[in-house]
Amino acid sequence: MDVNNGPSEGSGNGTMDIEQSLLQQFSCMGTTDKEELVQQLQKLLGSSLNYSTAAFFLDMNNWNLQAAICSYLDIENSTKLPSMTLVQDPVASESESIEPNVSFQKVWHIINNGPDQWPTGCYAQCSDGNSFNGGRVVLPPLKPFEDTHLTVHMVSPPTPGVYQSKWRLCTEKGAYFGDPMWVIVTVVEEGTMALTQQLSSFSELGASPQPEVAHNPFIPQRSHLEHTQDAAPQGGRDYNMW
Structure with missing residues (x-):
């Protein structure tokens, strides 16, 4: 693609949405800072261009900003991007x-x-x-x-x-x-994760404690027969030893 530093008619097919006046503004800056040129090219072409690709096209065009833009558009406009x-x-x-x-x-x-x-x-x-x-x-x-x-x-x-x-x-x-x-x-600070896990473990252990019934050795244990007879209607014999 030929590069024309002056305004051209019908350039919408080549540069699409990029304004010619904006291109001239960057070209007239005359900067030789390669880092700045890469940033300018990324700003003009948007998120579709990463740093390494911008540097590649600038280097290929002797670090001429406008020529790099035209080269990139010539290649990318003819290529359909994948989908993901x-x-x-x-x-x-x-x-x-x-x-x-x-x-x-x-x-x-x-x-x-x-x-x-x-x-x-x-x-x-x-x-x-x-x-x-x-x-x-x-x-x-x-x-x-x-x-x-x-x-x-x-x-x-x-x-x-x-x-x-x-x-x-x-x-x-x-x-x-x-x-x-x-x-x-x-x-997080080193050791914080282990402490958090320990606290979580303690919380799980104490979340729903099961009540323990203490066994008194001085109170005789009642047999299954005694429990059954306690449930009998009134009038039955009382097997309570106390």
Whole structure:
């Protein structure tokens, strides 16, 4: 795609919803800070572009912002993104408590709810928040309405607090697709979990105590026959020894 720095007519097919004046504004900034250029490209193209893909397209176009945008749109507009939905989505307010530096795993049940098979090379990665040392997970090319369990091995942060992590599926080219997946973890001080479990155990033991009947050895035990005769109508013999 040819790049034209001036305003062009009928450019809606190429740049879609991106305003030409906004492109010129970023181009005129003349910044050479690569980190800032990556952030600008992500802002223009929205959540469909992750950091590594933005850096790739900028590097491919000699870090020219407008040229990188045009290159990305040329490729992505001709490619239909896969579909994915969560079968079981964790409640956003749900928080798991865990001690610092503890290994754990997060599992999501996902399904290809689209009409096409996923392309090879799709993967899951952290797109925002704390990654909990979780790495990229490669996914199989699911067929339509085929499901799988995505498992990510993680480690809790060393400092107590509330942490969250947002995970997304990506195509081989780095475009996000499907439902976002969340991890919300509350890291507590070391030893707190054991104390909480002990208190819970004590509560369960004392929740409904069964009354114990003390046996007095000086009171003779009554036989089954005596209990039966006590239940007889009035007039029967009294077997009470006292």
